[in-house]
Amino acid sequence: MFIISHAASGYIAGKIISHHKKLDKYQQLFIVLVVTFSVFPDVDGVFSATVAGHHSILHTPVFWITVSCLIYVIGRKFYPSKNHIIAWGVFLGANLHLITDWITARTVGIQWFYPFITKNYYLYSIYPEKGQIPIYEMVTNPYWSFYMENKLLFGFEFGLNLIAVFILLRKINLSFKNESEK
Numbered sequence: 781m782f783i784i785s786h787a788a789s790g791y792i793a794g795k796i797i798s799h800h801k802k803l804d805k806y807q808q809l810f811i812v813l814v815v816t817f818s819v820f821p822d823v824d825g826v827f828s829a830t831v832a833g834h835h836s837i838l839h840t841p842v843f844w845i846t847v848s849c850l851i852y853v854i855g856r857k858f859y860p861s862k863n864h865i866i867a868w869g870v871f872l873g874a875n876l877h878l879i880t881d882w883i884t885a886r887t888v889g890i891q892w893f894y895p896f897i898t899k900n901y902y903l904y905s906i907y908p909e910k911g912q913i914p915i916y917e918m919v920t921n922p923y924w925s926f927y928m929e930n931k932l933l934f935g936f937e938f939g940l941n942l943i944a945v946f947i948l949l950r951k952i953n954l955s956f957k958n959e960s961e962k
Contacts, residue, residue, distance in 0.1 A: 781884045782918070783819055785937045788944035789880050790818025790873050795947055797872065806865045813869025814876070821877045825915045831923070832887040832911025839881065840894040844874035880940075884933045886926070887911025904930060 781789075794814035798807040821838040828834035837843045848871035855863025882890040882901060887908050889900030900906070910926050917923055928934045 781880050781937055783822055785884075785940050786818045786822065786877050786880060787815050788940045789876055790815040791944045792940065792947065793818070793872060793876055794869075806862050809862065810865050810869045813866060814873040817870045817873025818876045818880075819873075821874055821881075828915060830912050831915055831918055832908045834915065835881075835888050835890070835900075837894075839878060840891050841875060841878060842894055844871060844878070847874070884937055886930070886933075904933065 791811065791814075794811035797814075798810045821844075822834065824836040824838045825831075825834040828836075848867045851870055852863055852867035855866055859866065878890050878892075882892075883903055885900075885902035885904065885906050887906055887910055889902035889906060891898055892901050893899070907926070910923065913923055918927070
């Protein structure tokens, strides 16, 4: 999945979950964390030689469970009023990234049971050989054409972006409407 689509999925999930009453005071913080950490696992792409090689420990649930628990425990001392918001935002965003990568995998899956089992899991057939290109070549052919071959997965990803844009535009429209009523 492309970074913009990870951000879109994080924004959608953050908006939906942030309407919970306990999040009212920290709604914006929660949304920013979910969006940020729905993209963050792909930072390993900067250090990877290939598209298929970029799934490091940042693409494993055990890492994000550990990080979220540490944030929660440390946050109890420094940010007791919002430590649960921060930990849940990081946990949700990162694991949403893993779920969407699992759904839309083209060249490598997710190691759900790492470090116990290093098998890659994916919903549709993957083609690791197609991912043996540098990350910056993802948006060029022949990789781009390969990426769009699975119309269902490409449609899912495109749909996420459309929904996020719709929600964002609706929010902007409501903001303008509220300003004009003042």
